Amino acid sequence: MTMVGPETADQARLLRLLRDDGPRSRVELVDVLGLPRARFAAEADRLAAQGLVETAGPAASRGGRRSSLLRVGAQVRFGAVLVGDGRLRVALTDGELNPLTRIDEPVDVRLGPEAVVGRTVELLGKLRAEAGLTRLTGVRVALPAPVAVSDGTPVSPPALPGWHRFPVRDTLAAELGCPVHVDNDANAMALGESHAGTGRPFDDFLYVKLGDAIGCGLVLGGSLHRGATSGAGDIGHLQLTEDGPLCACGNTGCVEAYCGDAALVREAVTAARAGRSTVLAERLAATGALTVVDVAAAATAGDPAAQTLVRDAARRLGQVLVGLVSFVNPAIVIIGGAAPGIGPVLLAEIRGVVYRRSTPLATGSMPIVLPDLDAPTAALIGAARLISDQVFTTR
């Protein structure tokens, strides 16, 4: 495949600057990068020849020499893919990581990786064709799974049965003919928040991702912390109790077995059948099944049984967070992926546990909040950010 990308560290810096701050004048860029004018022009020309940057018209005059604006090239298009919570989401972003087009459809991950990856190729191909492109600049896939980033494969993923060590990266790269990388979904969400959301002002924060699978992304010192084998933040299968409910992973009492969407639905069905909630019982009778959205709606409407379910899950999650917060001492904790409307009940309970049990130094002024961006949007922006970091690096 034809590789594009910066050839020098200065070219890489220029690209990231234009990605993060938008179009800027050549005069300003010379200042910011601290390069001699002729050298800057040569570097910009090299990038323009590859279509990675382009002139965007004259810059507003600052009273001196006229300058022109530079921006990331219009041919730069990143693909972002998110699998999870029963949906396959595919988006294209421009070079500043703004989502341009997006497809969101149901998917059954139990069909296996070949089917889901095959469908991903089709959807990316569709978006690429609509954009009139022959090739994407790069693609990043976010999976609800521990991912060995080095080879782009999921490792023993409880939420993706049958996907263990499937070559997601290499399969997609072969089909798409562009750089492809694979990551954990909570990592992508954390980075999306860091790039464009609530996390943006903070160097150290935790992003907890709720949903079918529970995970956590750590931004430490301004960067995503992946750990020694890219397994950091893998909190869904920590054991809360020895004799707790059976988890999809085969163990008992995991965080996910208490706080995951499936656990909430399971408890809601039990409550409905036991006559503890008229609202849930009526909903179950009407549709034959409950979803986490039903539980959230019941809790938001004031149904005591549904509220108790949510509070119990939140309390368990809070117990996990106490340890993590004391351990890494973040500036803020962001709770993403909660079902619609459920946030306030969830946050109240989590805050109660964390503030009561944590050390004063760690949580004296630490907010626990819902994010600005919904979780899928954060994941797609974060995935685009990750692949752009990769592509906007010296070869």
Add this chain to the structure above:
Amino acid sequence: MTMVGPETADQARLLRLLRDDGPRSRVELVDVLGLPRARFAAEADRLAAQGLVETAGPAASRGGRRSSLLRVGAQVRFGAVLVGDGRLRVALTDGELNPLTRIDEPVDVRLGPEAVVGRTVELLGKLRAEAGLTRLTGVRVALPAPVAVSDGTPVSPPALPGWHRFPVRDTLAAELGCPVHVDNDANAMALGESHAGTGRPFDDFLYVKLGDAIGCGLVLGGSLHRGATSGAGDIGHLQLTEDGPLCACGNTGCVEAYCGDAALVREAVTAARAGRSTVLAERLAATGALTVVDVAAAATAGDPAAQTLVRDAARRLGQVLVGLVSFVNPAIVIIGGAAPGIGPVLLAEIRGVVYRRSTPLATGSMPIVLPDLDAPTAALIGAARLISDQVFTTR
């Protein structure tokens, strides 16, 4: 006070290089720093004028021009102080952080910070006078406490009753007339291990510190991770059970209330009095009290009751580590501060819990080991490293 220190980023780099790698020839240093020869000579001269570097004789010939060796100046002496486990330890190191002289004496921290800080000033004065110096280059104090690094005060420290917000840094700085900083002891130990011990090859590791107070230092991405308010690693007062033993902090069921030295001694006395251990009962009868060294000796000698105590504590600690290891995914976990001889029993149990319960991606190849350096030595080297980082920074 007269401040010494580098004036440019290149001077700071040169000092850190000489500190970490020892004496090097001027020719080599010009290469490594990538500076023009004349510029290098000027920077080195500025440092030599302050006594921060000096010539150490001719370098071994490499066949080209003769060169001379440069090293950190002989007047550079760092003071390192460690309070904890009933001891006050004070050391001087040279500019390469080699400990030169050391005093180790009993201390009762309940006498309060004035008394302990006053004694620290006396001991540092003694070592300084013996070394024929009028002034130390800098001093770092390691305390078994959460420390607000910004102002050098302990914050609500359960192991140091009466020390809350005492101005340790400012009191010492006024007395000693040199830069002083204060830190958590586990942080210093982690950095000592990173500089000169088992942690040296690893960018991401956890250092767990056992003893009266239990703490943890995190080295992530090659640097000490302090968190948003320098509270990272504060694991001693995480709650393991709601109804566990009372802790010194006033809560119940803390890690320290199960795994701290006082907890081991408390359980050992109970076992001795209940007739469950002849070895411990005889020791208690002979001396009127037990220490953690007695418990360790009994366990090492094969006493079943003592071994059970150690295993129970190790299992509890392992349960905490499962979460932390999954969360930050370190390359290695170092367990420091264990009583003499107790290591193998402790490690076997901790490994059992962590390897059984953690996710495969996080612990597939993660060693859990005892450190090369004993905990006080690691703390003193780490404290010297921290103050040298501070002094060897551009003013």
